[in-house]
Amino acid sequence: MLWLKWKRWVTDRFLLLLQETSTGLASVQTKSAASPELVSGLVYFSSPSGNTHRFVERLGLPAERIPPRASEPMLKATQPFVLITPTYADGEGRGAVHKQVIRFLNDAANRTLLRGVIASGNRNFGAFFAYAGTIIAAKCNCPCLYKFELAGTDSDIARVRQGLDLFWKQQLSISQ
Amino acid sequence: MTIHSAIKPVAKAVNWNRLQDEKDLEIWNRLTANFWLPEKVPLSNDIQSWASLKPEEQQLTIRVFTGLTLLDTIQNTVGAPALMADAVTPHEEAVLTNIAFMEAVHARSYSSVFSTLCRTAEVDDAFRWSEENEHLQAKSRLILEEYNATSSPLKKKIASVFLESFLFYSGFYLPMHWSSRAKLTNTADLIRLIIRDEAVHGYYIGYKFQRALERLPEAERAEIKDFAFSLLLDLYGLETHYTEELYDPLGLTEDVKHFLHYNANKALQNLGFEGLFPEAICQVNPAIMASLSPNADENHDFFSGSGSSYVIGKAVATEDEDWDF
């Protein structure tokens, strides 16, 4: 595992710099160690490039996947959920939401259980970075909770875990 | 006896209605929708702004752009054609011809900037500089070694993703920096079109890399991953020298290096790997990020605000006709 050796070498090399600048990062890491109590679900879409799948794996929360191909039977949500989806927009923002995600949301039963959306993308797309989140929030009248790039960073993982925990607690207090 | 049974086709017509990999059509559609030419950008609006730069700032900008031209020239004439030989579907080959052509458009567009803003002699000097600069030539050499026909298809793809998702960024930094100071803003618009294209190129070639990698046995996968991290570190070493030489006089080197770390990690993610550089040294100057994504939603983290700050979008009609509720 030469690559791990390189990674350690890089981390060591920047250790001094890290100690000077990483107070923020350290606090994020401690927070991520606390495991959030989830009251509700996650649904995600990931194409075979797998960035969102890797993000959800690292989140370590139970999640259901929308099937990548139209030939497979569509997922039926059974409880309130937050949707995590990548963005497929061209330079004008067209086609941001994958057809399979549209199919899933076209089912009114699924749509009524949607509580919020988290979208990924690439900042190279400028104004249309993670635009799927903006589109779905507008179409389905739900909040866009977070945007991240590609497979996300460790801070993204920590923020989303904390954020979801808080979000579901708020949802619970609203519904009671 | 049938007369046609013995005929073996010497060539096959590409049928876009029979896909082996749906990603090919998805990327074809995105790339063709994104097609552009430099004439689309009113570069001459930057003439006054160019005149406001100090001579050493002008020279740096011209040099950075010749460095970028060199990388696009390599992608256009060697990189994308080398990947074509390894294509596993006829549609992938077609997508790569689009990528190859857009690399020519990118390379050509820097010359549009030059002819609009600069004096011929200064530009000729910079092209000579790009041929003589040891760091620029060294990184070209590392990449071209992997594009060699004898190299493995996987290593070619790694080199390509590193060129498109990492090596460009020491150069892209400068127009984003000028734009954040309201300088050369039209040139920055043109560079952002290139940056957008490179994102799709890196994503697609990284995707094809992952498909090929998953067919290999575990031991070979590990070897390829080691190769990728080693090559990235070799390129990073050259990039730090290149960056210091160019940006030390302006005092921007450390800022540029953060941008390099951030993009190196994104390049690794395109290949399906984890990042190499710790997050603390990937924090990019917010002015550069804003310049990279102007008009993007300011706040991407509604979790961190109070519940009332959740932005629920206005019900806007999207152009996608497939939403039927």
Ligand SMILES: [Fe+2]
């Ligand atoms: Fe390019």
Ligand SMILES: [Fe+2]
């Ligand atoms: Fe490219």
